[in-house]
Amino acid sequence: MKNRLVKNILVGLAAVGLLLGVWFMTGYWEQDGQFEGIGSGNGRIETTQVDITAKYGGRLTQVYVKEGDMVEKGQLLAELDTRELEAQYKVALALIEQARQNKNYAQALVSQQEIDLKQKKKNFLRSQTLFES
DSSP states (O other): OHHHHHHHHHHHHHHHHHHHHHHHHHHHBOTTSSBTTOOOOOSOOOOOOOOOOOSSOOOEEEEOOOTTOOOOTTOOOEEEOOHHHHHHHHHHHHHHHHHHHHHHHHHHHHHHHHHHHHHHHHHHHHHHHHHHO
16 A cells, blocks of 8 residues: 555656646747747758959959958949059040041141142143143
């Protein structure tokens, strides 16, 4: 009888312990099946590393993003010092204008030579008619 009483007490304590455990767990169990304050998940994280370079080398004047920032297509990331490129552009424009002036000068020389040729042909014809007469 004593064994049976001890056995019933142990079974009762186990049941109370089980009920307390379930009550304790339901207090901390969230709706999505996870404990509060603990994150979990499974799967793989894959990333793609992209190296970004400028078309032309130069000195940076301003950087708008930090390493690791998410960027979108077409977003301005940094600015280059363009003074040297602008100077090269102005030199190229000056060379284009110089080439135009050289072309105009050459066309003027050709026109002058054509007029000179016409004048010489006219003088030749006049000389030839005088010689024949």
